[in-house]
Amino acid sequence: MRFLALAILAASAHAAVLDRIAVTVGRQVITESDVISDLRVSAFLDHKPISITPVEKRKAADRLVDQLLILQEAAFSRVPLPSREDAVKMIGPIQAQYGDGWDAALARYQITEDGVIGHLLAGLRAMRYTELRFRPEVQLSDHDLRDYYGTLAQEWKQKGETQIPTFESSREQLEKLLTEQRTSEALDRWLGAQRQETRIRYRDEVFQ
């Protein structure tokens, strides 16, 4: 691969683009290399083949924009966020999944261990901030839980489930699920508002 790229550089009549702006979020940039790296690491973590299509690149860019908006807000709020050590701890189980093929897999996906740690750390921080910022806002009443249970029970019935748990027996699980759902909704609302307020520009040429 490296030989191929060198050959391209050497052989092409014009210079090749090494990196460029993909998206700007205020005065922050997400470069094309950030987007591709995100796709590679995500594929690596999911044990999936790499797919760098314009559509995939756009999805990755959207994810990175959201992440950037959350991390910017987190930096202002001064809440305690996970450290690099926390991300390093997560590498172990992933390494175990690849076993002896860890280094080969990294090479195959053209990523580094440092890149994976960085990817995990950004995700961890965004998740922690989301929990701290939005979860306390979620206040569930008994009425909310019963409504949610009613909706789920209806869905189960439609799917032909016969063993539908009682409300009381599934209360704790319902509370957890509904809290997550409401937290996610609150995050989406906030991100929507942030995207309106922040000047975000996608560079079309990167996503063609």
Next chain:
Amino acid sequence: MPFLLLFAAAVCTQAQDPAAIEGRSIERIDFDPPAQPLAPADLARILPFQEGSLLRATDLREAIARLYATGRYSDISIDGSIDQHDSGRVILTIRTSPTWFVSGVTFDGVAEPPTKGQLLTASKLELGTEFLESDLPKAAQNIEERLRANGLYQAKVSYHVDRLPATEEVIVHFKIASGDRARFDGVHLGGDFTQPPQQIIDETHWRNGFSFIHLPGWRQETESLVSSGVDRVLTHLQRGDHLEATVGLQDIAYDADSNTVLPSLLIDSGPILQVRTTGAKVSRGKLRQLVPVFEERAVDRSLLVEGRRNLLEYFQSQGYFDAVVDFNQTPLQNGRELIEYNIELNDRHILSRLDITGNRYFDAETLRERLEMTPARWLRSRYGRYSQQILDRDIASIRDLYQSNGFRDADVSYNIEDEYKGIHGHLLVTLKVNEGPQWLVNKLTIQGAPESDLPYLRLVLESTEGQPFSEASIAADRDAILTYYFNNGYPDANFDWTQSPASEHRVDLAYTITPGKRIYVRSVIVRGLNTTKASLVDDRISLQPGDPISQNAIAQSQQKLYNLGIFSSVQTAIQNPDGNEDDKYVLFDVDEANRYSFTGGIGAQLGRIGAGVTTFDEPAGTTGFVPRISLGISRLNLFGEGRTLSLQTRFSTIEQRALLTYTAPQWLGAENLTATISGLFDNSHDIRTFTERRWETSAQLAQRLTRANSIQYRLTFRRVTLSDVVISPELIPQLSQPDRTGMFSMTFIQDRRDDPINSHRGIYNTIDVGIALRQLGSQTEFARLLARNSTYHPIGKDVVLARTLQFGWIERLSGEPQIPLAERFFAGGADTNRAFPDNQAGPRDLETGFPLGGDALLMHSTELRFPLFGDNVGGVLFWDVGNVYSEVQDISFRFRQENLQDFDYMVQAFGFGIRYKTPIGPIRLDFAFSPDSPRFYGFQGTYDQLLAGTGILTNQRINIFQFHFSLGQTF
């Protein structure tokens, strides 16, 4: 190889994997285009690599991020190629597009409304921020929407931009072809309503006409008219108890052929909702004020609860401290819903006394000033002001005061004693303060600030060693520190603080200041000047290239430009506000105001101004009413130098006046100088003795010495002719000849009043001295002095003792044997001595009884101003004493008139006045009683009878009762 070339072409649209050249040496770094917004030295500093260094993919990303963070680039990419001559090395080409910044937006052809400001907001083009060509179509679309909302459906918006490459500025010009504004052509009503459609349509006020007078045709559509029309319909429905009514503007159908619009309103009247009280009467107006369902136009439990709370507080403030208020909501039946507030008043109380105990650090008066609770006072507050909510707020207020002064553990409790002094219904409220220990700052350390800043910072900080420790003081310190840094070029300054216990009730404080990057002024850019001279604006901008960017200096410069009175808007911005740069442009975008302004007014004068001008009856005047009209036109920004030429006129049956003024504010660039040249024509009969025709020209230079002190230098030349003179024929040759006066005068003004409109404390002094000389064109040479000293003394919280002394002296030096009538002092009336009608004080003609004015004046007024009813009506007790005297040596302190030819004595007036507070000053009504008002000889008859000596001499007297109606305090 052909395969490789083909493959290379295929992948060139996507960034090349930089890992492929990771670790290779950089042969050269090129920029495309070669001329970059940043200087080569800055680029070298910013880039994380240089020629010869080893290339790393992360460095490429970092280079892009750093360059973009400067704000000077709108797009960046980095290309790489292998040097054909040395295959191991890489040539980098950094391709950039510069950022352009909005530095002005103009609108040509705007037919207001909408205003330029509204269009600017609609365009979403912010001064100083990045300009993108792609934003313009959307901006034009937004502007067209705004125009259509104002009836300009045929409007076409085009635009072009001017680019100024040297400063990377873009000025966006929108050209608007407005077309004709559409008119309403009826209203389509839909939904559920019971009122007659015509009545609803009339409520919109979209038809031609005023209020209830309807004229044929319809008005032109504007956004505010549409919105106010919908609102009026809603209010109309609510007046009929449809409190939950909704009125929606469904759409506005436009007919291009007739250029008319047909709005469709969807009305839902909702149920008739009646709100009433039982157990106590509450007026409908008061109920609307207290129960928020009327204002919020919605009914829900929280609003009804708030209404209950408001009613309870209202009754408690009326003395029903034990009142109980509840409500019930009767469900909807037959389209009607009832909300009933049940009020149980119980006994009425009086807050007789309010005591504060336990306070040592603050005296009781200091604490009382902060309380809403007020013991009962005669007239003003019959039952006192008290309720549980007020008590709670007062307790919180005292606690906050103590805590902000270091008494962290301060607590306030209360005790209410009913049957105070054994009187049923009388309350004694005692607030018991438990101050606790005062916490003090033991040591303050300041970290992060440059050593040179520390002396100033320590000077402005409150929480220094030995001072009370409180979070309020720390918040004040934080504001002081950040303001200092923001004003000294550190826009990102930050402040943090920590505390640690030192000894008993003492803490060590540590302030950490992070000033951040200091930013300087690269240059100041002014845009928007069309007729105004640039030097006029430049002289008023205090920022210079190389100065730290100071928000304070920007705001002050903006204020100075506004003070010129020639700009309708002055917008300021920092170009590239978020960019990471050492210096930036500061932008001032001005919008020149219309060059002409017109004013007009209708008024009336009411007082003892009546009776004819050619008869000798009623020398003291009769009650009269004179309507008057005033018109004015001003030409602003004359010669582009910020000067104003204005003509103000006033017409009434007793006065015709025209004043032409040329004003040069901030004369010769000095902020504190204002030069004025004026010409006046005045034909007036405000002095009953004569009609005066005055031609006057003057040149004045006003200089503000300090905030309180100012001085005016004035050269005046006037010619006054008198007519309709109603004095003894033998006096006419002496007193009523045409008079020419040339005078140089100076006025010193010292104003230390807390509020010039309604003063409570302070001092106001003026001294006016002038000399009329033959060399200046005077027929009579004289010197003139008029001095005033007023002081205002608060007594307690609401009462003010005010007093004023006026002394005037005219000394004839040469020329005519007597000071001409027009130059004499005439006084008396609403603003001087209320024993007299206007200008009726002093010596009088011994035959006709008309006032002659005098060469000296001494008057003193004392007023006790106090609240009367509620917060807006006040009362005044006054004592005016003094007079206008023949000569300064005739000033006498006698209170008794010796005979009917004696006018040189002190005339007194005792009286009572009422003041009603308004935003433009109190409306004033004074009733005066003067036990020693002057008696004098009057004349009954015609002028011929006066000449023939056949008229009747009568004994007359200035009425001992006078009333005066005016605006503003007496002094």
